[in-house]
Amino acid sequence: MKMLKQTLCGALLGLSLAACGPMDEPEQESMGQAEAPLEAGCVSVDDTLMTTHACTHSNNSGDNVNVTASATRIATAPDISTTHKQYTLSLPSGAEGSVTFTPGAVSGLGVESIAFYLTQNVAFTVVDTTTSATVSALISESVAEASCALTQARVYDLVPGREYILATGPATGNQVRIVHENLYDNRDRFYRDQDGDGYGTNTPVYRYACEAPAGYVKQRFDCDDTNPAIFNC
């Protein structure tokens, strides 16, 4: 499926965060996987520009919002849907706490892949308030970014406009911080490296915020991708 390509500052970290927003680009093929909310083969968001972006918010005190989480899983729990924020959740002592989250429509695909970054490896449950069902995480992993307190990532496919309850904890210190990112907002470009010299062709393939697919690299400028002795040209 051909789609209008959109990227965000995740791929353009030189821009100020205040300027974060989608930018139209020419149509591109996207490995035939653009239909899927979480693209096939996307198994990790560690070591991606999106994680770096989330850490930027985590480290910027001006992006921090303090929230007292609800002691019960209710739809009236405090909302943490605003983007480009870090939410510091105060949890009930020794117990879990709940907040609510409603994803915005960004991709136009009817489902949005949302990454929740956490500062602790604690229980994290997402409940759909429409169906009362618990939503399964598609990615649940540790992430490592220098000078960043975010150590965990959980990725879910969620319906835009629908309210979800996020229940987390208990946590050390009765506090956990959360930064959320929309994977579609953080599309990144990779280049096919057929000859394995570490340099790809100059034609980008866009993916949601994921690690590079097998056979693709982030470095382009291979003018002969059939000869590993020729690269950076």
Ligand SMILES: [Ca+2]
């Ligand atoms: Ca190459």
Ligand SMILES: [Ca+2]
């Ligand atoms: Ca080459």
